[in-house]
Amino acid sequence: LKEVLGRARFLKSIQCKHDEGLVLVKVYFKRGDSSDLREYERKLARIREVFSRIENPHVWPFQFWLETDKAAYLLRQYFFNNLHDRLSTRPFLSLVEKKWLAFQLLYAVKQCHDNGICHGDIKCENVLVTSWNWLYLADFASFKPTYIPHDDPSDFSFFFDTGGRRRCYLAPERFYEHGGEIQVAHDAPLRPSMDIFAVGCVIAELFLEGQPLFELSQLLAYRRGQYDPSQHLEKIPDSGIRKMILHMIQLDPDSRCSAESYLQSYSGVVLPCYFSPFLHNLYSNLNPIVPDSRVAMCQLSFPEILRQMLNTNAGEETVVGQNFSTNVKDRILVVEH
Structure with missing residues (x-):
C-alpha cells in the first residue's frame, strides 16, 4: 500500500505498488450484510471480455477482482493523470488538444455502446489521460444504481460524489420521485442516452477550464426547468462547441444522439x-x-x-x-x- 486517494465513501481508492508498476485498488467494505456479489462479478467479467476484442481501445476495464469475507477488491493499472487533474496541470491544454480529447471521449463511448456496454458514471475523474494525450475511459460502474431519489442527497453522495465537490454528471432522468407515477428499479438497465448526457457535462468542463456545468442542486433545478445552463456555456467562445454540448444535455433523452452521430455531425465543424x-x-x-x-x-x-x-x-x-x-x-x- 502506498497512498489512499480521494474521499469516496462507496469504494475506497488506494494506490499500491506491484512488481510490474503502480496499480489502483478500489475496495468495497462489506457493511454487515450478506450481499451476493456474483452477479456483479459476471458483469465485470463480461465487460473485460468484450473490451479485450476491441482494436485500438479507448476503454480500460478493471483487470482483476477478488472477494473476501470482509471486502471486495477491484484492480486496474494506475494512471498518473485523470482529466480533472490534467485541467489544472501545466502546460495547460490548447484549444486543439481539448478538441482532440473531446473526440477521443466520444470515440470511447462509441466503442462502449457499439458493444452493448454503458458506463454509468462518466465524469472527469474516470477519464484517464496519458502524458501524450491518449485518452481512456475507465472505472465502469456496472455495480452502481441506475436510479436514485431526487429528494435524498445521501444516495448521490454515497455512490457518485467521488471528491466531495458536489459536481453532478448524472442525466436528469436518473433521479426519481418517491411515490411518483413512474416506478423504477434501482438496478434497471442503463441507457446510452444517460452516458451521452454525462459526456456533454465532461466536454463542457473541459472547455470551461475545469468549472463544472452542474452541481447537484443546479442539476435538480435543471430537471425541474428552473435552471438554464446555456448562460454558463456562453463562456466558451466556439459556438459549435456550445451547440454540441447543449444538444447532448437535452432534458428529453430521446432527443440526444449517439456518440457516433456526434462524431459524424461535428466533424469539420467542431472536430477537425x-x-x-x-x-x-x-x-x-x-x-x-x-x-x-x-x-x-x-x-x-x-x-x-x-x-x-x-x-x-x-x-x-x-x-x-x-x-x-x-x-x-x-x-x-x-x-x-
Whole structure:
C-alpha cells in the first residue's frame, strides 16, 4: 500500500505498488450484510471480455477482482493523470488538444455502446489521460444504481460524489420521485442516452477550464426547468462547441444522439477533419511501439501530417488516412528487424 486517494465513501481508492508498476485498488467494505456479489462479478467479467476484442481501445476495464469475507477488491493499472487533474496541470491544454480529447471521449463511448456496454458514471475523474494525450475511459460502474431519489442527497453522495465537490454528471432522468407515477428499479438497465448526457457535462468542463456545468442542486433545478445552463456555456467562445454540448444535455433523452452521430455531425465543424481517420490511426499505431520507433514514425509521417492538417478536401483525407500510418509502421518494423 502506498497512498489512499480521494474521499469516496462507496469504494475506497488506494494506490499500491506491484512488481510490474503502480496499480489502483478500489475496495468495497462489506457493511454487515450478506450481499451476493456474483452477479456483479459476471458483469465485470463480461465487460473485460468484450473490451479485450476491441482494436485500438479507448476503454480500460478493471483487470482483476477478488472477494473476501470482509471486502471486495477491484484492480486496474494506475494512471498518473485523470482529466480533472490534467485541467489544472501545466502546460495547460490548447484549444486543439481539448478538441482532440473531446473526440477521443466520444470515440470511447462509441466503442462502449457499439458493444452493448454503458458506463454509468462518466465524469472527469474516470477519464484517464496519458502524458501524450491518449485518452481512456475507465472505472465502469456496472455495480452502481441506475436510479436514485431526487429528494435524498445521501444516495448521490454515497455512490457518485467521488471528491466531495458536489459536481453532478448524472442525466436528469436518473433521479426519481418517491411515490411518483413512474416506478423504477434501482438496478434497471442503463441507457446510452444517460452516458451521452454525462459526456456533454465532461466536454463542457473541459472547455470551461475545469468549472463544472452542474452541481447537484443546479442539476435538480435543471430537471425541474428552473435552471438554464446555456448562460454558463456562453463562456466558451466556439459556438459549435456550445451547440454540441447543449444538444447532448437535452432534458428529453430521446432527443440526444449517439456518440457516433456526434462524431459524424461535428466533424469539420467542431472536430477537425484530420482527427479521423488519419490522426487517430497514426496515434493508434504509435501506441504499442517503443519510444525510438515512435520518433522514427513521427519523422517519416511529418510531411503527410502537414498535408492532412492543411488539406480541406475531407474525402481525400479519408482515403489517405486509412492507409498512410499503417504503411509507415510497416516500414519502421522492417528497419527494426
